[in-house]
Amino acid sequence: MKRRNWLLTGLAWALAVYLVPQAALAAGKVEITWWHAMSGSNGKVVDAIVKDFNAAHPDFELKALYTGSYEETLTKYITAYRSHTAPNIMQSYEVGTQTMLSSGAIIPVYQIPAKVGETWDWAQYVIPITHYYESDGNLWSMPFNSSTAMLYYNKDLFAKAGLDPNRPPATWEELEAYGKKLLESGAVKHVLSFGWPDWMFEQMFAVHNQLFADHDNGRSGLATKVLFNSEFGAKVVGTWARLAKEDIFIYGGPEYNANSAFQSGQIAMLLQSTSSLRGIAKGSSFQVGTGFLPRFEGYPRGNSVIGGASLWVTKGQSKEQLRAVWAFLKYLGQPKVAVEWHKGTGYFPTVNSAVQELLGEGWFSKDQNYLTAFLQILSGRRDTAAATGVRMGPFVQVREFERTAIEKAVAGQLSPQAALDEAARKANQLLADFAQMNR
Amino acid sequence: MATVVEEERFPGHPLLPYMLILPSVAVIAVFLVAPFLQSVQDSFFASTAFGTKTVYVGLRNYTRLFESSDFRNSALATLMFAGFVMVVGLSFSLAVAHLLNQKIRGQGVYQIALIWTYALSPAVAGAIWALMFAPATGIVPFVVAKFFGGYLLNWMTNGSLALLVVSAAATWKMLGYNIVFFLAGLQNIPQEYLDAARVDGAGPWRTFWDITFPMLSPTTTFLLFVNMIYAFFQVFGLIDIMTHGGPGDATNILIYKLYRDAFLYLNTGAASAQSCIVFVVISVAAVIQLHFATKKAIYAR
Numbered sequence: 001m002k003r004r005n006w007l008l009t010g011l012a013w014a015l016a017v018y019l020v021p022q023a024a025l026a027a028g029k030v031e032i033t034w035w036h037a038m039s040g041s042n043g044k045v046v047d048a049i050v051k052d053f054n055a056a057h058p059d060f061e062l063k064a065l066y067t068g069s070y071e072e073t074l075t076k077y078i079t080a081y082r083s084h085t086a087p088n089i090m091q092s093y094e095v096g097t098q099t100m101l102s103s104g105a106i107i108p109v110y111q112i113p114a115k116v117g118e119t120w121d122w123a124q125y126v127i128p129i130t131h132y133y134e135s136d137g138n139l140w141s142m143p144f145n146s147s148t149a150m151l152y153y154n155k156d157l158f159a160k161a162g163l164d165p166n167r168p169p170a171t172w173e174e175l176e177a178y179g180k181k182l183l184e185s186g187a188v189k190h191v192l193s194f195g196w197p198d199w200m201f202e203q204m205f206a207v208h209n210q211l212f213a214d215h216d217n218g219r220s221g222l223a224t225k226v227l228f229n230s231e232f233g234a235k236v237v238g239t240w241a242r243l244a245k246e247d248i249f250i251y252g253g254p255e256y257n258a259n260s261a262f263q264s265g266q267i268a269m270l271l272q273s274t275s276s277l278r279g280i281a282k283g284s285s286f287q288v289g290t291g292f293l294p295r296f297e298g299y300p301r302g303n304s305v306i307g308g309a310s311l312w313v314t315k316g317q318s319k320e321q322l323r324a325v326w327a328f329l330k331y332l333g334q335p336k337v338a339v340e341w342h343k344g345t346g347y348f349p350t351v352n353s354a355v356q357e358l359l360g361e362g363w364f365s366k367d368q369n370y371l372t373a374f375l376q377i378l379s380g381r382r383d384t385a386a387a388t389g390v391r392m393g394p395f396v397q398v399r400e401f402e403r404t405a406i407e408k409a410v411a412g413q414l415s416p417q418a419a420l421d422e423a424a425r426k427a428n429q430l431l432a433d434f435a436q437m438n439r
Numbered sequence: 440m441a442t443v444v445e446e447e448r449f450p451g452h453p454l455l456p457y458m459l460i461l462p463s464v465a466v467i468a469v470f471l472v473a474p475f476l477q478s479v480q481d482s483f484f485a486s487t488a489f490g491t492k493t494v495y496v497g498l499r500n501y502t503r504l505f506e507s508s509d510f511r512n513s514a515l516a517t518l519m520f521a522g523f524v525m526v527v528g529l530s531f532s533l534a535v536a537h538l539l540n541q542k543i544r545g546q547g548v549y550q551i552a553l554i555w556t557y558a559l560s561p562a563v564a565g566a567i568w569a570l571m572f573a574p575a576t577g578i579v580p581f582v583v584a585k586f587f588g589g590y591l592l593n594w595m596t597n598g599s600l601a602l603l604v605v606s607a608a609a610t611w612k613m614l615g616y617n618i619v620f621f622l623a624g625l626q627n628i629p630q631e632y633l634d635a636a637r638v639d640g641a642g643p644w645r646t647f648w649d650i651t652f653p654m655l656s657p658t659t660t661f662l663l664f665v666n667m668i669y670a671f672f673q674v675f676g677l678i679d680i681m682t683h684g685g686p687g688d689a690t691n692i693l694i695y696k697l698y699r700d701a702f703l704y705l706n707t708g709a710a711s712a713q714s715c716i717v718f719v720v721i722s723v724a725a726v727i728q729l730h731f732a733t734k735k736a737i738y739a740r
Contacts, residue, residue: 075702082490099705103489189589190575244596250575253595254683261575397704407686411596426509437487437494 030060030320033087035067045344053331060324081105086314088325093309095395100312102438107315110138116323124351128377131388132306141310142329145347147275148304149203150373155287157268161185168291172239175294179248182268193252193261194271198402204236207293209302209386216385222435223392226427229420237409237416244410251410274373278346290372302387303380393434398427482711500712517692521670523606532617540625557615561676568608569681598689601682605690609674617662624658660732693717
């Protein structure tokens with residue numbers, strides 16, 4: 001009996017030691033969680049920002065948790081939401097936008113200030129970025145890490161082939177001519193490759209102000225039909241297939257597989273996300289140049305599409321939690337934080353004041369390459385749905401269809417038109433299913 | 440002769456045996472049977488990604504699958520992949536194991552060198568093969584181009600090549616495992632039989648086919664089964680690292696397609712239907728294999 005008492009006392013002590021500080025902490029602080037997909041060096045920047053946020057806000061305790069890739073994060077979020085354990089904030093990639101919009105699981109960010117008794121000036125965010133995440137003119141998720149695609153080229157190889165190293169090709173016609181010269185000079189065996197072939201295909205539509213899907217790219221209503229098997233789509237893929245036949249283009253696989261070929265000087269040009277800039281600039285032993293995405297002559301001008309991810313806020317939170325969430329979203333928009341984010345990762349700063357600060361300190365003139373992508377999105381059109389980018393429910397899957405079509409056409413397995421028609425047929429069935437389920 | 444009396448193994452405790460197996464049964468029921476039944480049920484429904492709306496669609500998930508060329512291609516790719524892993528992988532492993540079973544110097548070193556591939560994680564193995572075959576920077580395309588007049592070996596666009604490379608990588612990965620078992624099997628064959636065959640004038644080839652191979656049959660059957668399971672279910676990592684199922688879905692084998700439908704495209708209905716189909720196919724294959732195995736394999740000496 002005596003012994004049992006002793007045990008119980010010990011247990012009580014242990015519990016007390018464990019619980020008391022936590023309880024003390026919890027009493028004063030509102031705890032919120034954020035699930036994100038930022039790993040590696042980007043993850044470290046996230047951790048630093050979260051630490052500073054917590055230090056600056058003694059009332060709030062933000063816990064940031066890396067939950068795997070974008071897909072994994074979304075899948076986990078859905079599972080958690082179904083079991084009522086979803087985090088307060090979640091980072092979703094851009095292709096998941098329609099899924100999140102239709103989810104019924106979130107509060108649109110534009111409604112948050114009113115809920116916590118504040119007003120907010122939404123004009124301070126960089127416009128082509130906000131447009132991507134808007135629905136009916138209102139922002140539904142907070143822009144966080146935004147990138148776009150651009151052209152990278154090897155200045156040393158350009159010089160070797162007798163090309164002006166300060167003049168990247170502006171059009172596909174020019175690119176082809178450059179390619180022939182580079183091949184003739186013997187500097188390379190192949191000239192061009194790209195990452196995210198599906199996304200580059202979408203970029204081409206936006207850059208030339210062509211609609212990718214109906215209902216204004218799925219922005220005035222749910223998209224029910226893709227338009228990418230148009231004459232223009234066949235022209236894009238047809239050009240790539242022709243360049244592949246001429247040994248100018250070499251298909252480099254999905255995502256970032258093509259980067260190594262560029263960085264080792266095996267190819268002279270690369271179309272890739274701007275988020276690769278830091279890695280490419282650091283890991284290449286030659287002078288890296290950058291330029292806008294190549295265009296086709298004689299087509300209207302659009303804009304390059306925003307990629308990356310944004311932050312979504314789960315509905316059904318307490319007012320205190322929502323206040324903490326809002327404090328963090330506002331914090332990310334502070335120029336100091338946005339500048340830190342941009343410098344640490346290469347993603348666009350999302351607020352205008354941060355852009356001004358960067359311009360003021362001469363950041364862009366130090367390295368012109370960081371300016372290229374910015375100039376590209378700021379010089380393009382911002383007023384059409386086609387230039388803003390497409391939004392589809394089953395976007396991830398449609399993207400796979402696009403990639404498969406490109407692979408089949410480039411390999412000569414199918415004609416560009418036939419490959420795109422096949423992809424469109426599959427995509428349209430999914431879009432119909434999605435529209436039916438989310439009516 | 441005394442009649443055999445049914446002896447009570449747990450006198451006075453008729454329920455005890457059931458109690459003892461209850462934990463195992465419970466674990467199997469909760470983690471295997473229940474999810475399985477759930478996915479059978481899910482295969483008749485379509486739902487939104489967040490599960491906010493679920494609609495009964497009958498057999499639509501199944502009919503869509505059978506109509507879809509993607510699924511047929513995927514099934515075909517899986518069969519070729521599994522065929523390669525089982526036939527080429529096992530023949531090669533047996534040949535290597537046979538060589539390793541000779542009395543040679545440094546036998547241990549060779550054995551370890553050939554077995555260690557099994558210790559690699561699929562991610563590492565995938566990365567090694569992907570780097571070796573990288574079209575612009577890999578060593579294999581470089582050598583091929585050197586010897587075949589600049590022929591470009593690009594598995595990023597050549598589907599058949601990609602399937603071959605992935606199959607080879609998967610086979611290579613499993614090599615160590617197969618060799619260990621074959622080696623053990625070979626070492627279990629009594630030397631007298633082999634000596635007797637030699638005395639009777641049988642050459643090495645004849646000895647192998649008439650003595651060694653039949654005596655190895657339990658091992659071979661077991662390995663066939665394990666390799667089939669491996670080829671169907673455990674190569675996700677390799678495919679994900681190397682090809683993402685591409686190019687043009689050439690390496691989109693069933694298990695990878697299922698993963699993408701379920702976790703990437705959030706299409707639970709279609710994925711559940713696929714898992715049911717794979718389950719049936721594997722069960723049938725297993726039954727056939729075990730049937731033949733028990734008939735043909737020689738377990739007793």
